[in-house]
Amino acid sequence: MTRGAAPELNWAGNYRYTAAAIHRPRSLEEVQDVVAGAAKVRALGSRHSFNDIADSPGSLISLEDLDPAIRIDAATRTVTVSGGTRYGTLAEKLETNGFALPNLASLPHISVAGAIATATHGSGDANGNLATSVAALEIVAADGTVHQLSRGDSPDFDGAVVGLGALGVVTKVTLDIEPTFMVRQDVFEALPWEMVLENFDAATSSAYSVSLFTDWSGDALAQAWLKSRVSGAEAAGVGLPAHRGDTFFGGTRATVARHPLPGVSAENCTEQLGVPGPWSERLAHFRMAFTPSSGEELQSEFFVRREDAVAAIAELRALSDRITPLLLVSEIRTVAADRLWLSTAYGQDSVGFHFTWKQRQAEVEEVLPVMEEALAPFNARPHWGKLFHAGAGSLAGLYPRFADFKDLAERMDPEHKFRNGFLARKVFGG
Ligand SMILES: Cc1cc2nc3c(=O)[nH]c(=O)nc-3n(C[C@H](O)[C@H](O)[C@H](O)COP(=O)(O)OP(=O)(O)OC[C@H]3O[C@@H](n4cnc5c(N)ncnc54)[C@H](O)[C@@H]3O)c2cc1C
Structure with missing residues (x-):
């Protein structure tokens, strides 16, 4: 195991970690030793959150030096991985072996444990967020003991999956998998708002995964990205032109590949123009080998009932x-409804409004309360890993199992080893 200086900054560079050190264990036993011996400690994933959720007033643990130990079980249709494994690494291994995950976020660079801890999601009316694929978890709790929780067997399971890092260090995650499938990606541009709003459910249900891009100004949405599962015949090129017309709710088909950001080269993006390819190379918007999104940005997201x-x-x-x-x-x-206590889609089929901001944090922080007030009548739930204003007082009212989550955290971490400033403000505060 190595112990060194904590990373200075998160991926976006807008948050400076305050933790004194970072431990990089190479075995489960080393994780147990670090946790048992620490007064304050927290797991750090791939640092893609935009707030202080992953920081610790003591030290951090990274699982990056643990072997991903990707174990596919074809009989139970599951895969088990070390928590620090990135989705991109996992997706490649699954695809090579003829299997798939049902969905991915916009980027494959994030760690599995870090993504599920904040209810990270992709899109699709029938697709739950990434945490809904979790079948079992291995967690090192505050006293260093190892807990195995599995869906259906453990009463705490639904509370533990979207755990915000508050319950312990997730060392292994078991995910549901399915046989591999092919996806084509089609982009349409300049969709009149009026047509999309009149047919909103039809628009979002028209492909396996639909993303609508806008800057909220003007009369038209900028782009619609449609990710459609295709049959073997279609993938072989039979019937491709007939797959979808050249318009989509008033928008026109893009004839060159697009980046969601206007004027940015599409080379960072997964292949479009209807060319079929494996799920692992289409479901995320951005390719593993490139910087996702803009790089110089901040993010926020709010979820309402569909x-x-x-x-x-x-x-x-x-x-x-x-x-x-x-x-x-x-x-x-x-995002489809689920039963995970702190999931942003808990109990309700949801629509997420995501904002990729310029790196002007002070101004963004001024506008966030205004937006949250406007969305308050809809009980909008903020993404845990992005920038938002609401505190524990208002968040508690948005999640029916909020108090149960706090009880679970108290049981698994009675000495508050895993608590940090974020949890104090957003979960445990008044
Ligand atoms: C460019 C970009 C694009 C994004 N796109 C999307 C998107 O499409 N959809 C979406 O929903 N979100 C998206 N996000 C947000 C991102 O998916 C979340 O913030 C996610 O939680 C980041 O995972 P991470 O591995 O970086 O975790 P970190 O940010 O490092 O940590 C997040 C949380 O997970 C906990 N954690 C990490 N590892 C463990 C572990 N082993 N055990 C217990 N807890 C752990 C941490 O303590 C912390 O609480 C995007 C972010 C970026 C930068």
């Missing part, structure tokens, strides 16, 4: 004067 999406969009468009000048781009996605 029935409230059109009304919530009207509120956000009305704030365009405040939002658009600070924005690089927004993405609208859908």
Whole structure:
């Protein structure tokens, strides 16, 4: 095991970690020793969150030096990996072996344990967030003991998956898998808002995964990205032209590959133009070998019930004067309901409004409370790993199992080893 200086900054460079050191264990036993011996400690993933959620007033643990130990079980249709494994690494291994995950986030660079801890998601009316694929977890709790939790068997399981790092260090994750499948990606441009809003459910359900991109100004959405599962015949090129017309709710088919950000080269993006390819090379927007998104950015995201999406969009468009000048781009996605206590889709089919901001944090932080107030009638839930204003007082009312989560954290971490400033403000505070 090595112990060194904690990384200075998160991926976006907008947060400076305060932790004194980082431990890089090479075995489960070393993780147990570090946790048992620490007064304050927390797991760090791939540093892609935009706030202080992963920081610790003591030290950090990274699982990056542990073998990913990817174990595919074809009989139970599951794969077990070390928590620090990145989705890109896992996806490649699964695809090589003829298997797939049901969905990916926009980027493959994030760690499995870090992504599920914040309810990270992709899109698709019928697709739950990435945490819903979790079948079992191995967690090192505050006293260094190893807990195995599995779906259906452990009463705490639904509370532990989206754990915000508050329950312990997730050393192994078992995920549901399915046989590999092919996906084609089609992009449409300049979709009139009116047509999309009149047909919102039809638009979001028209492909396996639909993402709508906008800057909230004007009369038209900038782009729609449609990721469709295709059959073997289609993948072989039979019937491709007939797959979808040249318009989509008033938008026109892009004839060159696009980046979600206007004017940015699409070379960082997964292949488009309807060319079929394996799920592992289409479901994320960005390729593993390149910088995802812009790199110089901040992010926020808010989730509302699907029935409230059109009304919530009207509120956000009305704030365009405040939002658009600070924005690089927004993405609208859908997420299926689940039963994970702190999931942003808990109990409700949801629509996520994502904001990729310019790196003007002070101004973004001024506009966030205004947006949260506008979305308050819809009980909007903020993404745990991105920038938001709400504190524990208001978040508690958004999650029916919030108090149960706090009880679970108290049981697994009675000495508050895993607590940090984020948890104090957003979960355990008044
Ligand atoms: C360019 C970009 C694109 C993004 N796109 C999306 C997207 O499409 N959809 C989406 O929902 N989000 C997206 N995000 C947000 C990102 O997915 C989340 O912030 C995610 O939690 C980051 O995972 P990470 O591995 O970097 O974890 P970190 O940010 O390092 O940590 C996040 C949390 O996980 C905990 N954690 C990490 N590892 C462990 C472990 N082993 N055991 C217990 N807890 C652990 C940490 O303590 C912390 O609480 C994006 C972020 C970026 C930078």
